[in-house]
Amino acid sequence: MWIRKVDAVEEPIPLTFGHRQSRVLYGRLRGMPAPDVAALLLELERFEPDVVDDATTAVEWLTGGDPLESITQLDVCEFLWFTLPLKVGGDQVAVARALGLLFTLGGMARYAALCAAPTTARILRAYAEEGEDAGTAAYQAALDATGVLPPDIPDLGWSSIMGPEEHGAHVACSAALELAIVSGELQPGSPAWKRRREALTRRWLTETRPELGHDSWLHRVHGERLNRWVLGRGSARRELAQPFEVRLHAPIPVPDGDPVPPLTWLLDRASREGLPLTREHRPARSVTAAAAHEFGARHDVGALAHLARTDLGALTRNGRVLELTPLGARLLTDRESLWHSVTGLLLGSARSDLEVAAQEAGLMLLAEGNGFTDATLAGRVADVVDLDEGSWEVCADVAPSLTSLMGRLDALGMLVVHDGLTLLTPVGRSAALAALRAHALRPRKYVTHG
Numbered sequence: 001m002w003i004r005k006v007d008a009v010e011e012p013i014p015l016t017f018g019h020r021q022s023r024v025l026y027g028r029l030r031g032m033p034a035p036d037v038a039a040l041l042l043e044l045e046r047f048e049p050d051v052v053d054d055a056t057t058a059v060e061w062l063t064g065g066d067p068l069e070s071i072t073q074l075d076v077c078e079f080l081w082f083t084l085p086l087k088v089g090g091d092q093v094a095v096a097r098a099l100g101l102l103f104t105l106g107g108m109a110r111y112a113a114l115c116a117a118p119t120t121a122r123i124l125r126a127y128a129e130e131g132e133d134a135g136t137a138a139y140q141a142a143l144d145a146t147g148v149l150p151p152d153i154p155d156l157g158w159s160s161i162m163g164p165e166e167h168g169a170h171v172a173c174s175a176a177l178e179l180a181i182v183s184g185e186l187q188p189g190s191p192a193w194k195r196r197r198e199a200l201t202r203r204w205l206t207e208t209r210p211e212l213g214h215d216s217w218l219h220r221v222h223g224e225r226l227n228r229w230v231l232g233r234g235s236a237r238r239e240l241a242q243p244f245e246v247r248l249h250a251p252i253p254v255p256d257g258d259p260v261p262p263l264t265w266l267l268d269r270a271s272r273e274g275l276p277l278t279r280e281h282r283p284a285r286s287v288t289a290a291a292a293h294e295f296g297a298r299h300d301v302g303a304l305a306h307l308a309r310t311d312l313g314a315l316t317r318n319g320r321v322l323e324l325t326p327l328g329a330r331l332l333t334d335r336e337s338l339w340h341s342v343t344g345l346l347l348g349s350a351r352s353d354l355e356v357a358a359q360e361a362g363l364m365l366l367a368e369g370n371g372f373t374d375a376t377l378a379g380r381v382a383d384v385v386d387l388d389e390g391s392w393e394v395c396a397d398v399a400p401s402l403t404s405l406m407g408r409l410d411a412l413g414m415l416v417v418h419d420g421l422t423l424l425t426p427v428g429r430s431a432a433l434a435a436l437r438a439h440a441l442r443p444r445k446y447v448t449h450g
Contacts, residue, residue: 037068040105054098061088062099068106073148074174076111080120081139085127092124147188148178153202155218157443165224169205169217176204222441223249229440236384240364244436252434254339255427262295262304262413263342267324267332270315275305275322295413303411311345346408346435357385358401360439367432371421378402
C-alpha cells in the first residue's frame with residue numbers, strides 16, 4: 001500500500017467520526033478511494049474461489065456492513081485477536097488468511113500484514129491450546145504494543161462499556177494515534193512514545209472541532225456520563241440529581257486558601273515531629289489537646305488520623321509514632337492534589353451498591369445547603385434510594401453508610417451544627433460537588449443499589 005506521509009499530528013485534521021467512520025483520515029492514509037467490498041470479493045473469487053466464503057465471513061464481522069474505508073487498525077486487531085477466536089467458527093487461520101488476501105487486493109497492505117503476522121498466529125494458538133484467559137491476555141498485550149490503543153489520561157479514564165459519544169471519542173483518538181505512527185510522528189517502544197501518545201490523546205480529546213459543532217470530545221463524553229448518572233435508578237433519585245447535571249458539568253474550583261485546615265495541620269505536625277500514639281495506637285493526649293485547641297473540643301483527631309493513614313496513605317505508623325509518607329509530603333505542599341485526594345475519599349471508599357447510593361444521595365441533599373438531624377437525613381436518603389419509604393428498618397439500612405460519610409466530613413472540618421441541625425460549611429459544599437462530579441464522571445458500569 002502506498003502511504004502519503006502527513007504532518008497530521010501537528011495540524012488538526014478535519015475528521016468526521018461516527019460509529020466507525022473516518023473517511024478523510026483513511027483517504028489520506030491510503031492516498032486512494034476505499035475499495036468496494038463486493039467488487040473485491042468478485043475479484044478474489046476469480047483466482048481464489050475456495051477462500052471467498054471465509055473472506056465474506058471475515059469482512060461481515062469486521063465492518064458490520066459499513067464501507068471498508070471505515071475500519072481502523074484497532075478494528076482489525078480486535079477482530080483477529082478477539083472476535084475471530086471467540087465468536088467465529090470454522091478454521092480461524094483460514095479466515096485470517098482470506099481476510100489478508102482481500103486486504104491485499106484492496107491495496108491495504110498494512111492490514112493484510114496483520115492477518116499473516118506471527119503475532120496473530122501466536123494469539124490464535126494461545127486461545128486454541130491454552131484457553132480463553134491465556135488468549136485474552138495475549139491479545140491485550142499485543143494490542144497495547146501496537147500503540148493505537150488510546151491511553152487513560154488525567155481528564156478521562158476509558159470505560160469498559162462505552163456510550164455512543166465515548167465510543168466515538170475512542171475511535172477518533174485511535175485513528176489519530178494510528179496516523180501519527182504511520183507518519184513517523186510516534187514510534188511505539190521509543191523512550192518518549194508513551195508520554196507523546198498521552199499528549200496526543202489529550203489534545204484530540206480537548207480541542208474543539210468544527211465537525212462537533214465546535215465542541216470537544218472530552219466535553220461530549222463528560223456530558224454523556226453526567227446524563228447517564230442523572231438518569232440512574234428511581235424517580236426520586238432522578239428528581240434529586242437533575243439540577244446537578246448543569247452544576248457538575250464544569251470542574252469545581254479549589255477553594256481559596258487552605259481547603260482542609262485540620263488535615264493540613266495534622267500532616268504538618270507529623271512532618272516536624274511525628275504524631276505520638278498511645279499503646280492502643282490512638283493519638284496521644286498531647287495531640288488531641290493540641291487539636292482541640294486549634295479546632296474545638298468536638299474535633300475527632302483520631303478519626304482524622306485514621307483517614308489520613310488508612311484512606312489517604314499520607315501517614316504511616318512506625319512503632320508508636322505516625323510519620324509522614326512521601327505521598328503525604330507531596331500533598332502537604334500541593335493544595336490542589338490535596339483537595340482532589342480528599343474529595344475523592346468522600347464517595348470512593350463505599351463498598352456496596354447500597355452504600356454508594358446512600359452516600360451519594362446524602363451528599364446531594366447536603367450540597368443544597370440544608371441542615372438535617374441524623375434521623376431526618378436517613379429518612380430522606382431512604383426515600384431517594386427507592387427503599388421502603390419511612391420505615392425504621394430502612395433508616396437502619398442506610399444509617400451506617402451515612403454515619404461513615406458524616407464522620408469523614410466532620411473529621412475534615414466540613415460540618416457545622418446550627419440549631420440542632422448538621423449542615424455543610426461552604427468548603428464542605430464545594431467538596432460535596434467535587435466528589436459527586438468525580439463519581440459521576442468515573443469510568444464504570446453504572447452503579448445501582450441493586
